[in-house]
Amino acid sequence: MSDVTLDPDTPLQLRTKPIGLVAPGAAGVTIDLHEGLEIASVAARKNKASELSMFCETLVGAALPQGPDRLHRGPVTVLGIGPGRWLFLREGSAGLADELSDALTGLASVCDQSDGYVIFEVGGPYARQMLAKGVPVDLHPDAFGPGDCAVTSIAHIGAILWQNDPAPRYEIAVFRSMADAFWHWLQISAAEFGLALGPSLSPTVETSHG
């Protein structure tokens, strides 16, 4: 290595003070960043979808989702984001994309997207009402639950949305360059319900009051 040491940036660049902040106990909506996830896109090679799915069973213990679904096994989450396309997510920094790329040679095209997305967690009693302000997808428990995933657009920002638990708690992945714009939309949409920040988000945004 050269003497260069690189400090990673925080996902949010504009350090503005959020609006609508209340004490965590009074919050209708809680927002946090989900950091420390590795993300890799996986696209099946031609005529290899079933082989890939079988391989996935050995890898994560279940077949690949065949629709806009979320598969969650142990540390791994797999999201169906398009025909023959998935997003793999895993806690840690052990080189998920390289592992998958090696394991899936000839079966799938794999790309590291760990830096491509910023993932927000949205929860709280008013999370559903708040998200309805931008999400053109029916989030009623009849229609959308912890096994579901949606590739959609929220306030003109491309987003991948999935639900983690029935509480409800959602995760939303947006492209990194739009994370600040999305964060702005989250705040103004949550403000009327009272907003609390999770542990990963607090230090990022409260360092200054720009």
Next chain:
Amino acid sequence: MTAPDQIARLAPGGRIDRSRTLSFAFDGRLYHGHPGDTLASALLANGVMLVGRSFKYHRPRGIFTAGPEEPNALVELRSGARREPNTKATTVELYEGLIAQSQNRWPSLAFDAMAVNSLLAPFFGAGFYYKTFMWPPAFWEKVYEPLIRRAAGLGRASAEPDPDIYEKSHIFCDVLVAGAGPAGLAAARAAARAGARVLLCEEDFECGGRLLSETHEIDGAPALEWLANTVAELKASPRVTIMTRTSLIAAYDGNSYVALERVNDHLAVPPPHQPRQRLWKIVARQAVIATGAVERSIAFGGNDRPGIMQASALRSYVHRFAALPGKAICVFTSNDDGWRTVFELAQAGITVDAVIDPRASVEPQLQLAARQAGAQLFLGFEVIATHGGQRLSSISIASGNGQPIELACDTLAVSGGWNPALGFTSHLGARPQWSDEIAAFVPADLPPGLKVAGAAAGKLTLRQALTCGAEAGARCAEATGYTAAQSPAPTTGPEFSAQTLFWQAARTRGAAFVDFQNDVTVKDVKHAAAEGFTSAEHLKRYTTLGMATDQGKTSSIVAQGILAATLGHGMDAIAAPQARPPHVPVAIGALAGAHRGKHFRPARLTPTHRWAESEGATFIEAGAWMRAQWYAQTGETDWLATVSREVTTVRNAVGVCDVSTLGKIDIQGADAGTFLDRIYINTFSTLAVGKARYGVMLREDGFVMDDGTTSRLAPDHYFMTTTTANAARVMQHLEFCHQVLWPDLDVQMISVTEQWAQLAIAGPKARDVLTKVIDPGFDLSNAAVPFLAAAPVTVGGIAGRLFRISFSGELAYELSVPARFGAAVMRAILDAGAPFGITPYGTEALGVMRIEKGHAAGNELNGQTTARDLGLGRMMSSKKDYIGRVLAGRPALLDPARPALIGFKPVDLTERLYGGAHFIPMSAAPSPESDEGHMTSVAFSPTLGHWIGLGLLRRGPERIGERVRAYDPVRGNDTQVEVCAPVFVDPEGSRLHV
């Protein structure tokens, strides 16, 4: 000044909260009302009837309705930045501190100078504007339009920024019910009982519709009990959402609807963080339109005088709001329902003096009951004229050719019958049909998933409304997979609902208005018909009938009836005009939602944004991206000086620029090379692993779509870059080509634009800098990493990619690292480059250097240029097929006389060049015929010390050394320029290979 308090408020009754008193001001006078009042009901309770002046003739106008169909009572609501014109007093909920002003009057409402227009009415007939302001044409822009604009328009919008916030939201349901009158409530209840997810939207602040304004009985009990029970049942259901203060404004394809919720319009100022209004996008698998009916007007002389109102409105004001608009009350009705007014008022202890009904025969029970209530009956009579100044004082009535009778009267309740509220049913293209049975248009040809119930469907009695509402709700629930139980038929009191065709009094005296808001009279309608405007749609446009903010809800049908009668047609020959969204006026703010100001669209930030901000960069929008335009140093005040310094530093030493915004597409698969050969005009399947190549792609029509550098990382793995502007379009193009044109190819592509920060390091010292940044062990020598090499590297242990490509024409690299390390690598490069005098440079310097090198960019890739035009014709492979090849061979695109890319410099080197200037021969007069192309890009070249330009000139490459004029009439420039080679700096490209 305080007025006597609520002089016209009835002592008991009404759905107002008398325990609380609200103060409000109208035209500067202070009044009081109660929660539950509208502005209109509160004004009436205070004896105020004159509320506005009409649009064209400035006639005094009063409150005509009690709902959103109001044509007259338009006010400016609120003050300062929140001032909103054309607000219907009949829909404004009273709140403490409300401030309203009348409109369209000067100097005051009671004395209005423009009322002189009324005397000129004979000249202001139908088509007046079309005819008068036709000639001379030159007068239109300078004289007529400003004149009309000053005279026209109601109210003044605030010129200040709107201080309120607006938002949009989405809601999904099995069954949408629009309207919470008896039919809508019955529908919602039936669907909810079946288990469906129900959304009930009600425009009013209270559910109930006509049940709030009239006395009815349901199943042997007062209807208000049924109302309370039904609303309570719906509110208790977790699968029912009730939204009051919410108007459905549009129906769209795909079972989607739009509604406007006035979240906080009933407050002076919205609570913190709460929107004033919210625009809902509703997706409903089934919908029941139960929006009721609108009572239509009758045309007779002086029918616009303050004190004349809809019969149903009078009932509302008395029954719901306990406000009595007048003391001497008459009813003019052509249908049974109008008679109800007598009985409703009698219950409140008020006697109606007379009922005038043009029908000779009326249901005897009604006659008997009305007589018992003290009313004098005039059957077979019409109101032919009205009298009074700013308030009605008497009416003239007559029967046949009989002598007119004058009746003292300060309040006249008018009912021409009921029109189903058809709005939404025709938004998707259906035309209503005429029903002889109820003498009104009824919905027809409904789109799938849409049902109409109650008065909106022409079912005018309460019993019918309840029955068909419940039926519609049940059918909708079943259509969405639920099982609905049969609901027992309701019982109601006796109801009379006969309606007849009656549009105008035959012997009318004085102006008989059809459209109050746009001042269209019976005479105008007949006039238009006589001039040949015989279709309802033409009539509307010629007379402006129904085109005001009330959209002719009370009046259009009357005009159509008069038109049919004038032409001797039946009503079924009239094609009812279709309504278009929005059903009620919508503030632009509600349509914009959160997307206003700098949040109009989401801004994209580069990985080095924050760092650039801390360096004092000036930013520029590039599409949605915010890019550093230049980095002014302390003491630099002229942007050109800053940019020139950045260019000079790159050319003489080294600079670094964030180019992460370029589109980056990862392309993998066994057929990736074949795929790229078909996409690009040049060949990529033969590109060696570890090499980069410049590529150009065409659209199918043969014009250039985009360009960029694509590298081969492995035999089945390429990395494509696109221009910033076209990144998404190219991705879409690639997906289309794969999915539609060549699904047989094994190729997968995904955007990795966001994954990688990409930094360009350019200048003779670029390698020296990189050597200090990239981890040891990577040989960066010219032999190991020659021009157009692509190699994996690590920086501080982080895996990245190094591409030796150059946009500046200097020794240059682009270094890719994962985005989170972009700013850190930027800082590392600047540290390492400090001894060489490195500078960060922005898009402006980038642009100057590419112009100095003659590279085509966005201004040249304008969708109208071919590869040949851009001097890239030789890249077009003749050994393979590719998108755009065939159409690029069209004779017109091969014409050597086409404007082609070439360089320009001013003949007088001190002169400045301007982009957009047109090239004309030295001695030609400027004209479209002498136009030979235009200047696409210009820059001051600090390297050459003068302005340079690129442009598209007819036969440009053959004309080097010639002089032409760069003619720019917009900015008043006419500059002599010399045609020269487009590569101004290092034409041999020797600097690239060092």
